[in-house]
Amino acid sequence: MKIRALILFITCFSLVVFHVSCSRKRSIHRKGRLIWRSRVLTWTFRDPQRLVHNTAHSKAIRDVTRKVFKKWAAILRGRLLFVEVAEDDLDQVEENIMDKRGRNYRKPWWVDIDIVFARGDHGDGEAFDGPGGTVAHSAYPPLGIVHLDADELWTLRENGNRVNLETVLLHEIGHVLGLHHLKDPDSIMNVYYRNLRHGATLSKVDEKAIRKLYHLTNK
Numbered sequence: 001m002k003i004r005a006l007i008l009f010i011t012c013f014s015l016v017v018f019h020v021s022c023s024r025k026r027s028i029h030r031k032g033r034l035i036w037r038s039r040v041l042t043w044t045f046r047d048p049q050r051l052v053h054n055t056a057h058s059k060a061i062r063d064v065t066r067k068v069f070k071k072w073a074a075i076l077r078g079r080l081l082f083v084e085v086a087e088d089d090l091d092q093v094e095e096n097i098m099d100k101r102g103r104n105y106r107k108p109w110w111v112d113i114d115i116v117f118a119r120g121d122h123g124d125g126e127a128f129d130g131p132g133g134t135v136a137h138s139a140y141p142p143l144g145i146v147h148l149d150a151d152e153l154w155t156l157r158e159n160g161n162r163v164n165l166e167t168v169l170l171h172e173i174g175h176v177l178g179l180h181h182l183k184d185p186d187s188i189m190n191v192y193y194r195n196l197r198h199g200a201t202l203s204k205v206d207e208k209a210i211r212k213l214y215h216l217t218n219k
């Protein structure tokens with residue numbers, strides 16, 4: 001029972017009805033799976049509801065997100081390059097992406113991958129459920145969104161009672177790049193979040209899967 005309590009279920013969108021102005025041209029089909037067409041993808045971390053306590057936390061979240069993109073980039077052999085868009089650059093145009101209720105979850109058109117913390121009902125028809133249960137959701141190319149449930153007990157360290165942000169981001173970015181769930185227990189794309197079993201690492205299984213998806217297998 002103790003082990004069961006540590007297993008959290010990560011549910012993720014397969015399709016999101018989301019007011020994103022995205023073009024189909026941003027992605028291409030690869031055997032029924034969508035992948036990113038362009039080589040350079042921009043990403044940002046935003047906190048529209050001010051759910052992150054302070055700027056030190058915001059910085060730490062950006063640091064860990066950068067690390068996650070580096071891990072995926074490293075096994076993609078240059079096929080994708082991830083470019084960070086700083087928060088300062090976003091502020092100048094923030095008012096343009098607010099919805100009527102003042103919650104700007106609409107993805108800014110100038111970034112490919114938008115990562116935000118959200119709480120409960122946040123306007124995309126997939127309300128978060130408070131602590132436990134769903135910890136995050138994301139969407140396949142070309143939507144490029146990751147929403148993290150702000151009600152989880154997140155941590156940037158290894159802590160069995162909390163949800164490790166790096167592990168969850170690695171999983172969700174996997175979806176953002178086009179990967180579906182994998183059954184292999186060593187894969188970061190396993191549907192279950194197993195706290196600290198392998199830490200935040202991409203396994204050989206993940207490496208093989210992403211390279212196959214992006215035509216990199218035999219290079």
Ligand SMILES: [Zn+2]
Pocket residue numbers: 010011012171175181191
């Ligand atoms: Zn998932």
Ligand SMILES: [Zn+2]
Pocket residue numbers: 118122124126137147
């Ligand atoms: Zn959402």
